[in-house]
Amino acid sequence: MDSLVKIEGVSKIYPRVHKSHERLQAFISLLFGREPAHGAVVLDNINLDVVRGQSLGIIGENGAGKSTLLKVLTGVIQPTRGQVQVQAKIAAMLELGAGFQPDFSGMDNVRMKASLMGMSSKELDARLDDILEFADIGEYIHEPVKHYSSGMVVRLGFAVVTACEPDLLITDEVLAVGDESFQKKCIRWIEQFMKRGGTLLLVSHSMYVVQKLCQRALWIHEGRVEQYGEVFPVTQAYLAWHEKRSAREKEKRIEASGDGAYYRIEQFNLVGEEDDSTPAFAMGDDLSIELQIYSPDDRPPVGVVGVIRADGTPVYGVVSDNEDVKPVKLSDHNYRFRICFNDIRLLPGSYNLSGHSMDPEGVRIFDNRQIAFTIKGNTKEVGYIRLPHEWQD
């Protein structure tokens, strides 16, 4: 296997640098070849081998160390520990406008950037036309870069990268900028680049992009390798973990708000519809709803029931308090509302029933639940509800 970049046991620990005496201490430590006092551990013992033709996607949540890992791979920063072996021509697109001098013209900046990527002036002259064609910014090339729009900066930056024909292309979500036609142009170029045998290393939050472009994936979590291998198992594991975490966070939020003062919804359901599939009704049916609320201080709580369209538009809502309705006490701390929407006049479509619990004063909403349901039928009426009407002479 033809290894392009290999890193072994790489750790990156940012030193503590906020106070001037810490900087001085770090300076003295480095002078004597020691490690400076440790601050944040961003990467912890990472091993990775990028092989020719095996594009790699790096995934993980924000702050997991993805960008730092890319900086280590591209040689922008040196790891605190570990080895980085580069055996290929790398082009990095971490920030396409990086290194551009705003006061200088686009042309001057292209020369600068090309020389930075190791192109001689002769090579550049030979490819200049291609670069200008790819960037497609016309006469603006002679204007100072500070007059460019952000999209133009990106186009120029990408154009230079395309000209230097790397073995390994490293990118960090940069394709999210620029207009759609340019994005397509970039993607096409990347696909051709991979067809020609180029290898891609990208950081992305889009599992779709990673699965589409990469054969392997690396999931980093808090600076460590969580999983590394074939793209599908790794991305799926990451997504599953993400969902689980979101659910856990919601639970935590509820716990954190304190059981003692929490008017919690114990149950919210359509009477007679016990199965959890989306219940369907026809226009004119009755919707019978039950809302059970736990009252921590055993005072009768206030309940709210409403209907929302699937796109989020509220259709109707009613608060028990405003209609002087008291809940039925089922047992200590448990109260129940029952409400029936007779002869439902909603037009066919998807809706949500929404239930809320409030404190006995009806000041604050504590909890909410939703039930999805659909209204079936054929009608050419438009809008949300059928208003009672009659056509007259």
Next chain:
Amino acid sequence: MIDKILGKLELSFFRNLVIRQIRQDYLENMTGFAWLILQPLILLAVYAFVFSTIFKARIPEAGDIGFVPYLAVAFWPWTAFSEAILRANGSITANGALIGKVAFTTELIPLSSVTATFIMHIIGYLAVLIVLQLLGTHIYWLYLLLVIPVFLLMWLFACGIALFSSAIQVFVRDLAQILPPLVTFWFFTTPILYSASYLPESIQNIAQYNPMAWFVTRLRELLLFGEINLDFTALVIVIFIMVFAWASLRFFRRFSGHFEDFL
């Protein structure tokens, strides 16, 4: 060995950096270039006035050449040197954005800054020499060939100082405040406004190993008097500057991988 010292010389990139530096610092506007000549000229006029009119300084060594040419020939190289190290000092911090995003040989930044300043001041120096000749001072133009290696050594010396100071500046921000008075002190202890023989003998023994004193004295001898003085001190100075430059590069590289953490 040489390869290891020079690393991968990114010549094309270095040239672009120098051009960029020159355009940024000197050619931004027409007045920028004019000031490059005017500022030292005005300073020169001030020193000439203060020392020859108020202090009535007499420099026997100057003979019938006069104080102003005697001062000018030494003053310009000093300006190039001092401005180079002061400008290069903050160059790493000023280019923090580039260093954090692109991989390249970081030492090129202070080196290009020093080189740009030297190139511009050498142009100014030639202009001054021509003006002096036109005003009646005889300049030994042929010895300009020997001036070149002197300037090269001075450039190398400035590069060494720039590598040391720009690396330290990243960690010790106070250096930017400490450096200018130090450079001023160096200016007054270097025989630019006076002749080396003015120094008390006890100090002369030490002062002869001040590389800048050696440089300006040699430049005067070459251009104004047509003398070539190569003695043991010359060897010491050359060896010292070589070792100093090598040490500065070692020093710089010890820190350069960590700059990003501190910018």
